[in-house]
Amino acid sequence: MSKFDNDKVMPRYMVIAVVLTLIGIAVISKAFYIMTAKKQYWTEVADRLKRDSVSVKPKRGNILSSDGQLMASSIPEYKIYMDFMAGGEEKDSLWQEKLDSICIGLHENFPQKSVEEFRKHLEEGHQKMSRHWAIWPRRIDYNTYTEVKQLPLFRLPKFKSGFHEEEYNARRRPFGSLGERTIGSMYGAKDSARQGLELAYDSILRGTPGLTNRRKILNKYMNIPVTLPIDGCDIVTTIDVKMQDLAERAVIDELKLIGGDLGVAILMEVETGDIKAIVNMTRCADGEYREVKNNAVSDLREPGSVFKTASILVALDDGVVDTTYQVNTGCGVYPMHGREMKDHNWRRGGYGTISLPRILEVSSNIGVSRIIDDKYGNKPEKYIEGIYRTGLAADLKLPIKGYARPHIRMPQKDKYGHWTNWSKTALPWMSIGYETQIPPISTVTFYNAIANDGVMMRPRFVKSVMKDGKVIAEFPPEKVMERRIAKPQTIKTMQTILEHVVSQGLGRKAGSRMFKVAGKTGTAQIAEGGGYKTGIVKYWLSFAGYFPADNPRYTCIVCLKKTGLPASGGGMSGVVFHHIAEGVMAHNLKLSVKDAHDTTSIVIPDVKNGDLIEANYVLKHLGIKTNSSWDGSYANGNPIWGKAERQSSQVALHQVQPNKSTVPDVTGMGAKDAVYLLENCGLKVKLHGRGKVKSQSYPAGKQAMKGSECLLVLN
Numbered sequence: 001m002s003k004f005d006n007d008k009v010m011p012r013y014m015v016i017a018v019v020l021t022l023i024g025i026a027v028i029s030k031a032f033y034i035m036t037a038k039k040q041y042w043t044e045v046a047d048r049l050k051r052d053s054v055s056v057k058p059k060r061g062n063i064l065s066s067d068g069q070l071m072a073s074s075i076p077e078y079k080i081y082m083d084f085m086a087g088g089e090e091k092d093s094l095w096q097e098k099l100d101s102i103c104i105g106l107h108e109n110f111p112q113k114s115v116e117e118f119r120k121h122l123e124e125g126h127q128k129m130s131r132h133w134a135i136w137p138r139r140i141d142y143n144t145y146t147e148v149k150q151l152p153l154f155r156l157p158k159f160k161s162g163f164h165e166e167e168y169n170a171r172r173r174p175f176g177s178l179g180e181r182t183i184g185s186m187y188g189a190k191d192s193a194r195q196g197l198e199l200a201y202d203s204i205l206r207g208t209p210g211l212t213n214r215r216k217i218l219n220k221y222m223n224i225p226v227t228l229p230i231d232g233c234d235i236v237t238t239i240d241v242k243m244q245d246l247a248e249r250a251v252i253d254e255l256k257l258i259g260g261d262l263g264v265a266i267l268m269e270v271e272t273g274d275i276k277a278i279v280n281m282t283r284c285a286d287g288e289y290r291e292v293k294n295n296a297v298s299d300l301r302e303p304g305s306v307f308k309t310a311s312i313l314v315a316l317d318d319g320v321v322d323t324t325y326q327v328n329t330g331c332g333v334y335p336m337h338g339r340e341m342k343d344h345n346w347r348r349g350g351y352g353t354i355s356l357p358r359i360l361e362v363s364s365n366i367g368v369s370r371i372i373d374d375k376y377g378n379k380p381e382k383y384i385e386g387i388y389r390t391g392l393a394a395d396l397k398l399p400i401k402g403y404a405r406p407h408i409r410m411p412q413k414d415k416y417g418h419w420t421n422w423s424k425t426a427l428p429w430m431s432i433g434y435e436t437q438i439p440p441i442s443t444v445t446f447y448n449a450i451a452n453d454g455v456m457m458r459p460r461f462v463k464s465v466m467k468d469g470k471v472i473a474e475f476p477p478e479k480v481m482e483r484r485i486a487k488p489q490t491i492k493t494m495q496t497i498l499e500h501v502v503s504q505g506l507g508r509k510a511g512s513r514m515f516k517v518a519g520k521t522g523t524a525q526i527a528e529g530g531g532y533k534t535g536i537v538k539y540w541l542s543f544a545g546y547f548p549a550d551n552p553r554y555t556c557i558v559c560l561k562k563t564g565l566p567a568s569g570g571g572m573s574g575v576v577f578h579h580i581a582e583g584v585m586a587h588n589l590k591l592s593v594k595d596a597h598d599t600t601s602i603v604i605p606d607v608k609n610g611d612l613i614e615a616n617y618v619l620k621h622l623g624i625k626t627n628s629s630w631d632g633s634y635a636n637g638n639p640i641w642g643k644a645e646r647q648s649s650q651v652a653l654h655q656v657q658p659n660k661s662t663v664p665d666v667t668g669m670g671a672k673d674a675v676y677l678l679e680n681c682g683l684k685v686k687l688h689g690r691g692k693v694k695s696q697s698y699p700a701g702k703q704a705m706k707g708s709e710c711l712l713v714l715n
Contacts, residue, residue: 044132054223058207060169061232063183063197065241066276066463070174071183072198077139077170080148082122083131083162091153091160095126098152105151109144110136139168171198179244181294182278182400182461183237196294197237197461200399204465207232234466238274242587243267247277250579252289254560255281258572261538262561263289264296266444267580270552272477273448273457277580297403300437301559304524305363305569306544307392307433310446311372312360313494314386317486320375323493325356329366336373337424341366344523357497361505363521369428380411380427390485391456392438392446399461407437433524440542444557445480447519447544450498451552454484454491499549510543510574512582518552519545519577521570526561539567543574547581553588556580604651607644608692609666610673612653615644625650641677643668665700666712667693674712682706689714 034042063072087094103118113121125133140148145165149155154163171186184196193199193206210229251263260283267277278296281289293299315321332343332350343350343364351364359367376383387393393408408430411422429435441459449456458478465473484491498518502511511517522542539562546555558573558580568574604624607615619626627650641664642655658664660681666674674693675685681704691714698710 053226054212056210056212056225056229057169058209058229059231060171060207061205062234063205064234064236064466065239066237066274067240068236069241071179071237071239071241072171072173074169075172076142077168078142078145078165079139079168080135080145080163080165082125082133082135083158083164084126084129084133085131086158086162087156087160091162094153099123101152102154106135106148109147135163139170175241175245177291178241178248179239179278180291181280182239182275195402196400197235199401201235201462204235205232233472235462236464236466237462238269238272238276238460239278240276243584244277244279246583246587247279247580248281250576250583251279251281251558251560253579254572254576255283255289258560258562260560260562262295262559263576264299264440264557264559265576265580266296266440266557267584268444268448268459268555270448270451270546270555271457273445273460274463274477275459275461276554276584294400294402295440297398297400297439297441299439300404300407301439301540302434302436302524302526303438303443304433304522304540304542305365306443306447306520306522306542306557307436307438308360308363308368308431308522309450309494309498309520309544310387310390310392311368311383311431312356312497313390313450313486313490314383315371315375316493317389317490318375318382318386321356321371323356323497325371326353327356327359327364327367327370328353329359329364329370332366334366334370336369336428339425341369341428357500360497360520361501363506365432369431372431373428377424377427380422383427383431384408384410390446391449391480392442394442394456394480396442396445396458396480398441398459403441404437404439406439406442409435433522440557440559443542443544444555446485447546447557448555449480449485450491450494451518451546451555454486454488456480456485495549498545502545502549506570507543507545507574509571510545510577510581512547512578512585514582515547515585516549517545517547517577517581518549519543519574521568521574523567523569536563537565538563539565541567541569541573543569543577545577547585554581554584604646604649606646607651607653608670608673609643609668610641610670611639612642612644612655613640615651616653619651627652639676641673661704663696663698663700663702663704663710666696667700669693671712671714678710678712683708683710685709686711687714688712691715 060074062070062074065071099119099122103115103122106118107113107115122135149163153161155161156163158164173180173183182196184198184200185194186192186198187194193202198205208230210225211227213224213226247265247267251265254260255263262283263279263281265277265279266275268275280291280293280295282292282295284290284292329343329351332346332348334341343366345351351358351362351367354362354364354367356367356371359371372383387408393406395405396403409421412420414420426435445456445459456479458480460475460477462475464471464475486494495518498520499516501507501520502517506521507519510519520543522540522544524540526538526540541560541562542557544557546552556577558576560573560576605622607619616626627647640655641658642653645652645654658677663681663683664677666677670692671687671690675687678685678698683698683704684707686709688711693712694715695713696710698708
């Protein structure tokens, strides 16, 4: 008979098998749950703690102004977290003991949240045993991070305390919003350029990431560099901080005065095309003006009367008119192919018959449109070709993303000889700045070409790239077109006319008493939100010109948008131009020291008594003659004492031999020499004031008593 009792043993095996099966099912279920529902969490934990290779971010390069000042730089910022599962029981007991101190310290660093709110927030994370509990929801700077790091428990190593951080490269602009849309910005959550020069030169500024290998050695992870990161290069812009600030203040002040909606200003250097300042101010919902969009390079607008300069330039260059050409503008209203063309003074009776230069001086719509319609009405394509020749329609190929190319349409005919995109009124209205779309940057580039004797320079925003203080790449000034925009004589004629626009025309408010200004005003109605007939009229007010007119250094355009009347390009935009021009010229004013010299100037300095060798050394290097009645040197370490006397053309130095037994006369000396001589006599010296010794309490010539006190009054 077998000793194995199936009835007793088999049920036991069945129970064990069922238990093992249930355990297996639980393990598989838990693994499936981790692989699905908790996959993201454990992936993040693994990436944070157990990555074999970690990318090391490089430091992003700086953006500098033309004179080397920081306009954008990277600084570290941190988000702080708590891992409540790190450190074990020892950490938990320390946590309970130090929780009050931690909450008080956090409240001191972040007063927006009370001590009780911090306690409640941290206890919630501890209850959930979170491994990545955010202590503070926003990024903090390095100084705040170091303060928090010194709190109880947090100062321990992160694997013991659970306190850890995530580091970010934050972009900061020391000059705040100055030139914000041109300099550009970064997306806050990631190291990615958003706009402006930050985006245009992102590949240069970004640098190359490095690689670090993480190895576990003796239960600790060590970072072993594989590839070191290469920091980004710095770019040197053409922006001048002082000119930018000046232009922004001038635009904002005028916008506030007239209740404007938008203001744009561009300041360009004539010879190089360097953009020294670029302003884009939009009125926001709270009534404040901020840079919202880079309107100076991206807004396609009907330029208005500043376009008339190009129309007259084409007519002069083609030889169809000259400066003696006369136009009858009538009473200020003139029928033009079924529509009425009006001058700004039509209610006052118009200008009558005026010459071509006067047409631009008073910005006569009728005068310009009649010239262009009469001379190019049957061949409008010849006029548009002339406009293209001026460079107004050229692609400037700007580095700033989102810039707009001018849109000036060319007349076209179908196979039957009929115009497909043209009407008889197109040419007259185009000639005065309508039916075209031109960004302000293109307009100022055109006027800069006139100031530059017909040579059109491409707007330059960046001069060079630097690495570790050394220039590694340069972007030299570049022409838009190899040829000039017009004949030299035509350019000279237009320069004279534009100067007269300011001196005796509608641009007077843009002028200056200190230097000559040349330019052109512009006032155009804007078709927004339903066209011109909505009952609300908006105006685009402009002034474009350059200064000084007799030796142009800078070209500037100012554009303002406002609702309703009064609206004047010369009286509003011209005023801003005036402030910018005078401010820039004052900033660049350099005077020679000779200009401050007059017949009453003192050229021989007042020399203190005391060490004659030191005085002689300084006077010699200043080129001032000395009359020396002494000799000696420092060969034996002995100073030579004496008095200095200022004469008409020289300084006379007279030696005085001090006697250690009697108190010397130290009046007229500096503090150093006086103290040296008196202490050599055994006196204790006290000083009152600064400058030269005016009086001494211990009389000169008296027997010196060692240890006695001598008060020196300096002035």
